[in-house]
Structures are given as structure tokens and as C-alpha cells.
Amino acid sequence: MKIRKRYILLIILSILPFYKIIHFDDYCINDVDYLLIAILSIIVLVAFLAILFYNLYLISIHKEIFNYRPLLIFGVFAIALYFGINYPDFKPFKSIDYKFSHKKNSKYVAKIILxxxxxxxxxxxxxxxxxxxxxNYVFKNDSLKLKLHHPTKNSEIFDSVYVFDKTKKKLIPKTSNYPVFGLN
Structure with missing residues (x-):
């Protein structure tokens, strides 16, 4: 089976947007990153359509039979892109124990997922x-001790030690100037 250069090009172009989607450590993603992902996805779509119409042209002049490879490559790309953007924190081998959140206003939300x-x-x-x-965290009795891999200085929302109030279902920080997180 001979893999043509145009399919290799389509595979390489399909992989490019995922460098902004897949993260193994701390990250931030903003509107500029989403714009870059959209531009790279449009380039993949244009390359896919060009390859598809070129294949249809070769079929019409009887030089080639129908080839499913571009459809398969683009289908896998579209499904992976959908799940990568809509479920960025999906961990297939982990299950969520607790999910706490704090909403300051409509433009600011913080979540702690254990x-x-x-x-x-x-x-x-x-x-x-x-x-x-x-x-990483340690849950002893009613105390929750959190330790970030890369701690930030002067965090306005994050305390390293919380008390879990089971009756109110809230995380109460040891330091009073940090926000209280509610159980979801």
C-alpha cells in the first residue's frame, strides 16, 4: 500500500492544532489560542477539500478508484478536535472524588477538582x-492540604490548607482573606 505525499501532508496539518489543545502540565488558554486553532483547522479543511476534489478528478478520468483515506483522516481530526475543545480536562484513567467551585461574578469562576x-x-x-x-492533595480528617506542582506567588484565590465542613458542604480556607469553595 503506497501512502501518497498528499495524505502525509493532510496528517501533518491535522496534528498541528493539537499543540494548543493537549497539555501535560499547567497551562492557560485564551481567545488568541482559540483563533489560532480555528485558523489551523481551516487550513486542514482547505487541504482536505483540495485532496478530495483532486481524487474525484482522478476518478472521473479513470486513473484511480475511490480512496477513503482523506475522509478517514479528516473524520478522526474532526472528532479529536471536538473532544479536545469541549472536554479539555478529561482524564480517562482517573475518576473525580470531589468538585468544589467559587463564583465571584459572571466573568470569574474558580474550581478545585479532586x-x-x-x-x-x-x-x-x-x-x-x-x-x-x-x-497533589492530602485529605486528613476534615483538613485538605493542597500543593501545586508550580506554585504561584500572591495568589488571590488559592490557599494551601482548607477545612471541609461536611454540614455546609464547603471548603473553608485557613486564611480568612481567601474565598470559600462550595461542593458541586
Whole structure:
């Protein structure tokens, strides 16, 4: 089976948007990143259509039979792009133990998501930007101790020690100037 250069080009172009979608460490994504993903996706669409019409032309002059490869490559790209954008924090081998959130106003939301393997993510959403930080936690009695992998100085929303109030279902910070997170 001979793989043609045009299919290799389509595969390479299909991989390019995922460098802004797939993250293994702390990251922030904003409107400029989404615009870049859209531009790269349009380039993939144009390359797909050009290859598809070229293949249809070769079929019409009886030099080639129908080839499903461009459809398969573009279909996998479209499905992966959909899941990458709509479910950025999906962890297939982890399950969520607790999910806490704090909403300051309509333009600012913070979430702490605790996983079953003693890891957590702190997700902050602003008007045009979303940031995710990873870390580990220890839950002893009613105390929750959080440790970020890459701590930030002067964080306005994140305390490293919280008390879990089971009756109110809230995380209450040890330091009083940090916000209280409610259980979702």
C-alpha cells in the first residue's frame, strides 16, 4: 500500500492544532489560542477539500478508484478536535472524588477538582482566559492540604490548607482573606 505525499501532508496539518489543545502540565488558554486553532483547522479543511476534489478528478478520468483515506483522516481530526475543545480536562484513567467551585461574578469562576489518585486541578476562568494548575492533595480528617506542582506567588484565590465542613458542604480556607469553595 503506497501512502501518497498528499495524505502525509493532510496528517501533518491535522496534528498541528493539537499543540494548543493537549497539555501535560499547567497551562492557560485564551481567545488568541482559540483563533489560532480555528485558523489551523481551516487550513486542514482547505487541504482536505483540495485532496478530495483532486481524487474525484482522478476518478472521473479513470486513473484511480475511490480512496477513503482523506475522509478517514479528516473524520478522526474532526472528532479529536471536538473532544479536545469541549472536554479539555478529561482524564480517562482517573475518576473525580470531589468538585468544589467559587463564583465571584459572571466573568470569574474558580474550581478545585479532586481525583481519586490524590491529584487535583485548580481551574480558573476569567472573561477571555482559562487557566489550569495541577497538584497533589492530602485529605486528613476534615483538613485538605493542597500543593501545586508550580506554585504561584500572591495568589488571590488559592490557599494551601482548607477545612471541609461536611454540614455546609464547603471548603473553608485557613486564611480568612481567601474565598470559600462550595461542593458541586
Amino acid at each position: 481525583y481519586d489518585d490524590a491529584t487535583f486541578i485548580l481551574k480558573t476562568k476569567f472573561a477571555t482566559e482559562s487557566c489550569t494548575q495541577n497538584g
